Amino acid sequence: MTLLDLTPRPAARPANDHLPVAIIGAGPVGLAAAAHLLRRGIDFVVLEAGDTVGAAVRSWGHTRLFSPWRHLVDPVAQALLEERGWTLERPDRAPTGAELVEGYLEPLAAVPGIAARLRLGVAVSDVARDGMDRTRTRGRAGAPFVVRTRDASGEVADATYRAVVDASGTYLTPNSLASNGLTLPGLADVADRVLPALPDVLGRDRDTFAGRHTTVVGAGHSAANTVLALAALARDVPGTRVTWAIRTATPDRVTASDEDGLPGRASLGARARRAVADGRVTLLDGFETVGARRDGDAVELVGRRGGDVVAHRTDLVVNATGFRPDLSPYREIRLDVDEVVEAPRRLAPLIDPNEHSCGTVEPHGYRELAHPEQGVFIVGMKAYGRAPTFLLKTGYEQVRSVVAWIAGDVAAAQAIELVLPATGVCSTDDGGCC
Structure with missing residues (x-):
């Protein structure tokens, strides 16, 4: 297995610094990543397959989340919103998914620096290094990433980026009804x-x-x-x-x-x-x-x-058998994924549902999320692979650390700035969150 160099530094060589960061997904964690990049003055583009922000959350918008508002809002995003007159009301109340979208995600997406970089209705189908497949090593670290998208009309487009932060979630890829995980016969x-x-x-x-x-x-x-x-x-x-x-x-x-x-x-x-x-x-x-x-x-x-x-x-x-990550866009990217829970290999032992509940997962960041392909990070619920019951606070800590790594901020990338609530046992078949 390839050993990872985890020294915090910009995710690409200076020749690529002029390129934006690709954020895949405009849900809570994706928009939090946008807020952190905006605060640091790093250009980015948010690519969302749905027609609206928080499209997956809207699908279960009638459902009340387990966590109260104070655990559902990213601190940097909150600061950006408060600069525009937004306030966090009733912080100890748990909202529904629809309330989370309408009261938080939509206002955050409307922040000018984010709204101008938001692309709706574009699904990411593939990620690769520019000019090379996964077998080529010479010059790989300095090559920008190519992200291929397809819009509602079927038009395909490629664009280059300095780094990729995938916060697309797992709601659209449920586990099989069959107990063996294969497609259910019939x-x-x-x-x-x-x-x-x-x-x-x-x-x-x-x-x-x-x-x-x-x-x-x-x-x-x-x-x-x-x-x-x-x-x-x-x-x-x-x-x-x-x-x-x-x-x-x-x-x-x-x-x-x-x-x-x-x-x-x-x-x-x-x-x-x-x-x-x-x-x-x-x-x-x-x-x-x-x-x-x-x-x-x-x-x-x-x-x-x-x-x-x-x-x-x-x-x-x-x-309601739970969810799994769609890793098919990364066929040409060198990922290091645990063979059991399909999470980044260094993260997998921390979230193993056989050993941990939500509250016993240690705070983690860029180190646990890193892959041999430096500059690609899978974050949020998708980072947990098939492990259950993800908390949004964990996702916000992930993107805080990852964005610091992209910026080359050693101290911030290595810092731990998260305290989780104590939680009970998480079900291995669960896809719930927050």
């Missing part, structure tokens, strides 16, 4: 009955679920949120039923969280436990999904349970 035949994690059960998607039997697959906090919403809908609409399918023996990783330092998450676990105990939610435990098939207007999930192959009939399926 999925194509039932795809119209499978919904993504965190649907708006009591709002936008109410008519989809009302009067139907829904099976939520997954044992994490995202699954518990949806299970509870469906249980609430069942009180109001006859015929509405909910089954919670998990491959473990119990959902303890989400329900046994009474000591969680984030009260919202502790409450979620307690409520989910009660919903199962009082029969409002049917628990299908020890169910390892191996296939799916159409049964008239219904779906049959085929699984192994207690050594037997069984079929579970349902009207709808919600895939």
Whole structure:
């Protein structure tokens, strides 16, 4: 394995200093990176695949975050906003995703120095070194990065950058419904009955679920949120039923969280436990999904349970099995990724869900996020790979350190400026955050 030179210095030779930094993703961590670069006077471009900032957050905007406002706002971004008259109101209240976008991300994106550098509706498909594939070494460190994008019309464009900060997240790349991680056999035949994690059960998607039997697959906090919403809908609409399918023996990783330092998450676990105990939610435990098939207007999930192959009939399926990073744009980039959680190799032991909860993850920055390809950083939820329950405060510390490295600020890059709240156990199947 290639040893990394982790000496803080500009991410490119002086010949590339005139080029901007590419930030991929205009969510909370991507816009925080923009704020830090703006404060340091380093040029950048924010590339966002969605039509708006915070596009992924808007998808689950009805969901309330676990963390209060004071943990959700980056300090440098806050200073930029306050210069324009913005104030952080009710810092101890946990907002919904929609409130986070409207009250924080949209005002931050409107800061002139950021707004002028924001490109919406452009998806990044590839990253490479200019003029060379991953096999070429001579002159590699001095070559700028090429980022290829595709817009809604299909037009492809290449542009060069001095560094790349990928904060694109994982929401659009969910884990498979199949317990072995491969594409679920039969999925194509039932795809119209499978919904993504965190649907708006009591709002936008109410008519989809009302009067139907829904099976939520997954044992994490995202699954518990949806299970509870469906249980609430069942009180109001006859015929509405909910089954919670998990491959473990119990959902303890989400329900046994009474000591969680984030009260919202502790409450979620307690409520989910009660919903199962009082029969409002049917628990299908020890169910390892191996296939799916159409049964008239219904779906049959085929699984192994207690050594037997069984079929579970349902009207709808919600895939709440967690998320994984899309690393396909980096085929020509030299990454060093842990083979288990798909996080940067130095970060992986710190976030291993078998050993750590959110609150026991040590503060980390550019050193843990570095790759053999110097100048490429994957940050935010995507940096955690398949590990669960990312906190935004962690992402803000990541970009603070990374931007300091890009600027060549040794002291700031190496400093630790983060204190995390104590948290309970994080579910290995969870994709929740914040």
